[in-house]
Amino acid sequence: MPDDNDGKFRAQNWKKIPEQKLHKMNSVSRSRYTAYEEPSKQVAEIQEATKKRLVEEKKARALKNAPPTMEELVEKRQHAQLIGQLKAAEARNRIRIMRLRYHANRGQEINHLISCQPSALKAVRLQALVPAKSDLTEHGDTLEKLSRDRVEALLNDNTNLMTQRIS
Template identity: 50%
Template sequence: MGDQESGKKPHNRKKLSQREVAALHPVQRSKYLAYEDASKSVADSIANSSKRVQDKKKADSEFERQEQFVDVEKEKHSQLIGQLKAAEARNRLRVMRIRYQNNRAQEVKHLISCQPTAIKAVRLQAMVPPVPDRGSPGDGMDKLERKRVETLVEDEHGLTIDRDLS
C-alpha cells in the first residue's frame, strides 16, 4: 500500500521468459505474475470491467434520484388524496346536518299545524321554532340569573321591585 501511494509499483527482481514462467508450479506462477504488468488483453478487460462498474454506479445513482423523485410525487399524490377524502367527509356531514335540520323543521311545522286551537299553535311555535334562530344561540343566563328573573316574573304584587328607601 505504501509503495502504491508514493507512485512506485512493486515488481519482480528477476525477469523470466515465457517458457520459464510456464514451467513454474501454479502457485509460484501466480505469485510471479501478480507483480508483472498485465498483458494487453488483460489490461483491456480490466479497463472494460472498471468502465462497466462506473457505468453501473452512475445508472444506479440516476435510478435512485428518480426513485426519490417518484417517492416525493407519490407522497404529494397521497396527501392530495387525503385532502380530497377529508373534504368529501366534511361535505357528507354538512349534507347530513342540513337534511336533519330540514326534517326537524318539517316535523315541528307538522306539530304546530296539528294543534287543536290557534292559541296552542302560536304558543308551540313561540316555544319551539321550526328553524332555530342563528342570531340568538339560546339563553345566556346561568341558573342564578334564571332564578332571579323567574322570581321577578312571578312577583304579582311587586314586592321584590317596589322598595321604599325612606
Template identity: 45%
Template sequence: MAGRESDRNRGDVTMCPQQRARYQAYSEPSKEAQGWMAAARQRVSAQIINKKFRQINNPAAAADARHNQLTAQLKAAEARNRIRQLRLRYQDLRAQEINLMISCQCNAQRAVRLEKLLPVRERKINHTDSMDQLQRQRVEEILGDEKGLTIHRR
C-alpha cells in the first residue's frame, strides 16, 4: 500500500506506459537489478578471460579460428564478385536492348533522339564538349531536317 501512495505522489500511475518507460530510463535501477547487472558483468569478464586462456594454451584452436575468419572473408569476397558480375551482365543486356531499339528506328533523327533519351551506359555528366565543330554541325543539320532529306533510312 505504501508503494502505491508513493507512485501516486510521483505521478507514475497516471502516465502512459511509454512515458513511464522514458521516465524510468533515467532513474537509478533497483538494488536487485544492480546485483543482476554486476553478476552479468562478472560472467562476461570470466568468459573473456577463459577464452584468452584457452587460446594461449591451445594454439591450434587459435589457428582454426583464424582459418574460419579467412574462409568467411573469402566467401564474402566471392559473393561481392558474383553481385558485381550480375550487375555488369544486366548492364550489358540493357545496352544491347537499347542499341537494338535505336537501330530499328525509321529515320536517323528518331534514332539520335532515342539515343539521347536512353543512354546506353549511365555515365557521369561531362560538361566538356566531346564533339568537334564539324561533328556538331552535322548533328545539328540532322536534327534540323524535318523532312528526313539529309539521311534517309529504310
C-alpha cells in the first residue's frame, strides 16, 4: 500500500503486539517483528545524519573528480614550464661551477709542477709550453724589454750557471 513517503511501498506490521508480549518472544521472532517497525527517534536521527553525510561525501567526490577548468590547465602548464626553466638554470649553474673548479685545480697542478722543476730553465720552458691558464684569445708580446732580455739570457745559458738551484 502506498504511504506518505513519496508514493513508495513500505513494509509494515499489520498486527500490533504489546510490549510485554514482545519481550516474552524468542529473539528470532522478536527481530522479525521489529524489522518492520518504525525505528526509534534516536535511531531515525542517526539514520538521517548518515544519509546527509553520504550525500555530502558523494558531492565532494564528484567535485574532486571533476575535470579541471581551462584556467587550471593553463596555470598548471605555466607552473610546469617555470619548474623546467628553474631546473635548467640550476643545471647550467652546476656545470659552470664544475668547469671553474676544474680549471682552478688544473692551474694549481701546473703551477705545482712548474715549482717542482729542478732548474729555473726547465721551469720557464714548462711554463711556456703548458700555461697554467688556458686563454682562448691570443695576446701579443706581454713581456717588457727588460724582462724579455732576462728570459733570453736564461734560455741562452747552456751551462745552467744562472739557473742552477742549490740542493
